[in-house]
Amino acid sequence: MRHSGICAVLTASELQRLAQSARHTRHDAGAPLLFENSAITSYANVVEGVVKLSRVLRDGKQQLVGLQFAPDLLGRLFGDENLLNVEAASDVDLCRVPRNVLEELVASSTELKQRLLDQSLQDLDDARDWMVTLGRKDAQQRVASLLLLIAKRSGADAADTGTSFDLPLSRSDMADFLGLTIETVSRQISKLRHEGVIEVANHRRVTVPDMARLAHRAG
Amino acid sequence: MRHSGICAVLTASELQRLAQSARHTRHDAGAPLLFENSAITSYANVVEGVVKLSRVLRDGKQQLVGLQFAPDLLGRLFGDENLLNVEAASDVDLCRVPRNVLEELVASSTELKQRLLDQSLQDLDDARDWMVTLGRKDAQQRVASLLLLIAKRSGADAADTGTSFDLPLSRSDMADFLGLTIETVSRQISKLRHEGVIEVANHRRVTVPDMARLAHRAG
DNA sequence: CGCAGGTTTGAATGTCGTCAAACCAAGTGG
C-alpha cells in the first residue's frame, strides 16, 4: 500500500493554492471520519497515524478493506457516494481540503490527474493482493502478512536486535481486516511469539528479530 | 464490475486513430493472454466473452482477483510490470491496441485520462466489495454472490419463468474466485438447486426464478 | 485497591477441506 500523498503530487504554486483552504484536524483513535453512503464534502491527507476503511454486512459483521498510512490521500475522487466507513485506527492528524478546491486543481493539472491515476492503480493492486490473503491463506499466514504490511508502512525502526513497531490496530480491527475472529488472531500471535518469530510487549509493541523468517510465515 | 470500454471513452477522431493499429483476435477458453510479471506490450478491449485475472501463491494455490466482461479494458495502464495472470475464461474476442498508441492517446486527451481514472476507481470499489465476500461470508453466501455478479454482468435474459444465463467459469475457476474448493462450490450449488433458488441444466446453464431470493442468500 | 476493556487461553462445536469414489456428458474408435 504505497500511495503518494497530495503534497507529493503538487507543484509549488498548486501547493500554495491549496494552503489557503487546507485545515489541519486531530482525531482520537476510534473517531469516525466519514460515514458509509454519506456525500463527500472534503478530501484529506493523512499526516500522522493510521486510518481504516471498512464495510459492514447487513448482519453486522465488519470487513476492513484498506488501511491508510501517512502520507496517503483520503477520500474517493469524483464519486458522489462514499461506499466506505472511515475511522481513525490510531490517533490521527489530517490535512483537510474542501472537495471543490481539490477537484479544481485536478481539472487544471494533467500531471496531477496522472499521479492520481497511478495512485488508484496502486491501491487496486494492494486490494487484489489482500484478496489473495483473504481467499487462500490460513490464519497463521494471514496474521504474518498483516504484521509484515504494518512493519513496511509504519516507519518501523530497525536495530541490531531487530525491527520494532507499534500495532496501530486493536485485535478486533486486525480480525476485521484478516477475516478472522479476535480469538484466532490472538492465538496466532501467541504462536508466533512462542516460536520466537516475534516478541510482543504490552500487547502492542512488536519486535521482529528476523524479517525474512516472518515473511516466510506469510506464505 | 461496471467498466466503460475503450470505445466508450474515445471521440470519433481518436477512434479513427485507434482503428489504424487495432487488431481483433480470438482465443479459446483457457488460453493464456498474458503472463504474470511479463512486460505489457499491448492493451485490449474485451469484445466478447469473459477474462479472468489471477495470482498464484508460491505453494501453487490460485486466487482470481477479477473478472473482465465485455466491454472492459484489459491491461494495466502505465505499469511496466504486469502483476497478474490473464486467461480466457470462456471463448474470448479481443480488440488489441499497441501500448504506445494507447498511451499516446491518453497523453493527448485529458477527457480520456479522466475516464480511465473513473474506471480504475470503479475497479477498486469492486475489488473491495469482493474482499468483504472473501473475508466475511460463508460458502453459501459466496456462491450466491458470484451467481448474482455473473447474472448482472453477462447479459442475462429475463423471462416470465425467470432470469437465465450461462456460467462462463468452470467449477474450478469459481472455487478460485471464491476462495473455496471445487467440492464446496458444487455442494452449495446443489443446495441452492434442491431448495429451488436456482435451476441448473448441463452444469452450465443457470435459471433464477426469483432474483431477490438469490440476492437474499448472498448476505 | 478494584474496576473496566481489551487480551489471552481453554474446551466443545461446526464448517469447510481432504481424500476417494461415483456420476455425467461429450467425443473416439471399433
Next chain:
DNA sequence: CCACTTGGTTTGACGACATTCAAACCTGCG
C-alpha cells in the same frame, strides 16, 4: 450403434482448522 475413454462434476465419509462460548488474565486508570 455401442463400448470405452476423458474431463469435469457431484456426492460421501472423515479430519483439520477456525469459530463459539466461557473463563482467566493483564494493563491502565479512577
